[in-house]
Amino acid sequence: MAGARGNKQPVGTITRGTTNPNRLRRVDRWTVHTYGPLLRAAAPSPVVVDLGYGAHPVTTLELRDRLAVVRPDVVVVGLEIDEERVRAAQPHADPPGLSFARGGFEIPLHGLPAPLLVRAFNVLRQYDEGQVAQAWSRIVGRLAPGGALVEGTCNEVGRLGSWVDVRAVDGQPQPRSLTLSWRLRDIEAPSVVAERLPKALIHRNVPGERVHELMVALDTAWSRAAGHAPYGARQRFLATVEDLIGQGWPMLGNRQRWRLGELEVAWAAVAPRP
Incomplete structure (x- = not known):
C-alpha cells in the first residue's frame, strides 16, 4: 500500500476503474435500508464518501440520488487517486450536494465534516489480504462517531456481489456482518x-x-x-x-x-x- 509523502500523496493504489450504470444498485439499496435511520437522525448535511469510484462517476451520481430520497441534504464526495479521473468527473459535480476530489484511504475532505458513511467497492480486490485491516483502520479512523464503512465487491453488471458492514467502535473497525447478494x-x-x-x-x-x-x-x-x-x-x-x-x-x-x-x-x- 502506497504511503503518503508529507500528507500530499493519496494513500492507496489506482484501481482498474471499470464501472457500469447500476452496477452498485444492490449495495445502494441495502445502504438506504440499513443506514436510512442513521442518515435521517444525523446533523444537517451528513457527508458520505464514495471511495474509488472508477473511470466514470456514474455510480457516485446514483449513490447521491438514492441517498437523497431519505436525506435530501446529503453531501456525497467521490474520491479517486487518479487525477485524470477527478478532472473528468468535474462536469458532473453539483455543489454543494455532489463533488469530486483526489484522495485515497486517508479520506481528505477539505474542510467538510467527518463522513458518516464510506462506500469502498471493488477497491481492495487488488490488494493483499494482509493489507485489508490496515485499510479498514485508516478509513474508520476518519469516520464521524457512529459511522460505518461498507466495503465489498461485485461482478461487472452488479448481479452478484458481497460486502462487509464495518462499524467504527472507539475509532477502531468492528465488522458487523457479511451480506451476500444474487440475482435469484x-x-x-x-x-x-x-x-x-x-x-x-x-x-x-x-x-x-x-x-x-x-x-x-x-x-x-x-x-x-x-x-x-x-x-x-x-x-x-x-x-x-x-x-x-x-x-x-x-x-x-x-x-x-x-x-x-x-x-x-x-x-x-x-x-x-x-
Whole structure:
C-alpha cells in the first residue's frame, strides 16, 4: 500500500476503474435500508464518501440520488487517486450536494465534516489480504462517531456481489456482518458468490474456514429446497434461508430482504480463523 509523502500523496493504489450504470444498485439499496435511520437522525448535511469510484462517476451520481430520497441534504464526495479521473468527473459535480476530489484511504475532505458513511467497492480486490485491516483502520479512523464503512465487491453488471458492514467502535473497525447478494433467477448454486467475496474472505473459502462452511451449507440447503423450484427461484431461496436458520446460522435482515436476493449473516459466523 502506497504511503503518503508529507500528507500530499493519496494513500492507496489506482484501481482498474471499470464501472457500469447500476452496477452498485444492490449495495445502494441495502445502504438506504440499513443506514436510512442513521442518515435521517444525523446533523444537517451528513457527508458520505464514495471511495474509488472508477473511470466514470456514474455510480457516485446514483449513490447521491438514492441517498437523497431519505436525506435530501446529503453531501456525497467521490474520491479517486487518479487525477485524470477527478478532472473528468468535474462536469458532473453539483455543489454543494455532489463533488469530486483526489484522495485515497486517508479520506481528505477539505474542510467538510467527518463522513458518516464510506462506500469502498471493488477497491481492495487488488490488494493483499494482509493489507485489508490496515485499510479498514485508516478509513474508520476518519469516520464521524457512529459511522460505518461498507466495503465489498461485485461482478461487472452488479448481479452478484458481497460486502462487509464495518462499524467504527472507539475509532477502531468492528465488522458487523457479511451480506451476500444474487440475482435469484441466475442462481445455479449459491456458492457462485464465493468468486465475489470481499478481500478479507475470498482466500478463506477453503476447508476449515467459517466462510467455506457457509458456502457448503448454502449449496446443501439449496439442493434440499429443489422441490420449491416450480414456484420460482425466490421461493426456493426463501426455503434455503429458512433451512440455514434452522441449522443455527445467525441470519440478519428479514424475509423482505431475502426476497430481494440478499442474505446478511453476522460477521462472527464467517470471520477468518486465526
